[in-house]
Amino acid sequence: MASHSNYQSLSEQLGQRIPNSGASDGDDDSVPLLMDKVPICSLAEIAHREIGYPSDAEKTFEFPGWNGYSDLLFAPMAPVEPVKTMASSTKLNQYMATAIAGNDLTSSVLYTIGVVSGVAGQAAPLCLLLVGIVLYLFRFVYGEACTAFPLNGGAYNVLLNTTSKFVASLAACLTILSYVATAVVSSTESVMYFTNIYDVDVMLFTCILLSFFALLTILGIHESASVALLIFAIHLASLLLLILVGAFFAVQNPHIFVQNLKNPMPLGFAKGLFYGFSTGMLGVTGFESAANYIEEQKPGVFVKTLRNMWIVVFVLNPVLSLVTMGVMDMDTIHAHHHDVLAQVAMISGGKSFGMWIAIDAALVLAGGTLTAFVGVTGLVRRLALDRCLPQFFLHTNSLRGTNHNIVLVFLAMCMGLFLVLGGHVRPLAAVYALSFLSVMALFAIGDMMLKYKRAKLRREVHASWSTCFGALFFVILALLGNIAFNPQHLVAFVWYFLLMATITFLMFERIRLLRILSFFIRMWPATLRNLMAPWTAGAMDEIRTQKVVFFAKSSSLQMLTKVIGYIKNNEDGSWLKVVHFFSDSEDPIIAELAESLRVLDRCYPRLKMDLVLVRGEFNPESVQQVSAHLGVSKNMMFIGCPTDTFPHDIAEFGGVRVITKHLQQ
16 A cells, blocks of 8 residues: 555545555556555544634634545555654663762752751751651652653643643742752852862852753763762762761760750750751752653663662661761751761861762762753753743754753753852752742642542552652641741742743743734834734744644543543643544444534634544554654643553653543543
């Protein structure tokens, strides 16, 4: 059978002929592809037709209705090469994946121990142990949510598939905000630690460090992961050595630890435990980052990555806090809360060992900057694919195939913010804390929505309802504790969040804004009006004519109405293509589906509707073929929620969105 790269609408297809497999291109001997002659993986479209051109209104359209299966001609779909969803063809093993997020995670301990000790006193190890227990709950929350929807985006991806696009975008704003704060704060603190070794210009070297990791990210995820793994290995080895040296010093000088236990707690036991736990939750920042590059991880690796990170936090943070109390008295800990571990190393192991820990701290904080670049690249790419951000971010460079525009814009944001703040990043640290805790809370909410709305969806991990509620309760408790302890931080957080949310709002309301602009353009002088009017009209037409696809298994009018409501509330495009896969041409669903669309077309005159019939099985390969033939990104293709008996993982479909509670029966 001759391959047809393009198919035609029904009005163009009727009466035409498609050559037989043995006929040449110029041979007139042709037959219609009907009934049993329809090949597998072939497609026919019943397309809308224009029914009027109102002089002062938009074009209106009508679904042509069902003409009968025997009237359709099917064009065969040629095989399509799978689209690579990664910047690099090499996926990450558990060690590389753990290292990227682990650098950010373990760098937090460098300043968390000192801060928690200042608030909770000798209860600091207990506070950090409680944090490890809460993180154990989140290990299952993240595992369930992300293995159900193993696509980049983290909390955004989970909420996108369980709530609305706008709610998911707000979660994305919080995540991007936390990445901006992570990059700026980590790079600045890294340079500050380095100044203990060699005096450098903090402003200049922070900008150089940000630029270096931007370049490394453009080179590719695998190259970035190799650097991250080296930094992470050195850091873990350094912390383990610090524990051994510090414990040996504490055993030789037991009076320090005993005296610390006798000291009164600064805020009392109850308040100290509450505020210590709240600030201690900042010691696990970075745990959420692994979800934003899950597509770059090998199958089954993500769950291991969560396990590895939890073990590191659960073991290292409380033990390091105990060692610190055995080496330094509380007053000294408070005085050196910014570089407490470097001071522990210097006291217990000498100046050279202290210098080494300072170098290690500078390296791992720099690694936290890399985590921010890698995480934000995966998230912003996903947002652009979902049309929440401009398509400009999807451009790739020919040398490495990476999304360089995302990296460069993020670099500009970080450097611009750093320069505006004049290097004083304390307000950003507060924003970082509240953003991180908010993202964790949204993740717990997203997982509960997943359990309620997508209960039958396959996932590798199952978190109980008590685990979800417990995780949400404790993270909200930590969020309130941080706000109560430093109320002024809430003001800074709100301002930064509103800035990010405004950008998202403008993208969602761009049609409305273009209409307002078009209204005022009519009042402008003729020269400007003639210049701008075609641009605004073209921009609106380009947005409106964006197509979305829904794969319909049944002809349920209720289901299709729900789908249309979702599209109208979440997408700017006004062109719906309902795709139905079939094997039996006598299946009554085909005619019933066409009739349902005819009814809905009358109810929604501004929405164009097409019915696309595909003979074949619904699987990742056929979805890829339909995507190529219709020219619709898989991120703009929607399905009902499959059950756990569905033979494919949702990730195999490369971004197809779940928008209804259950797959149509």
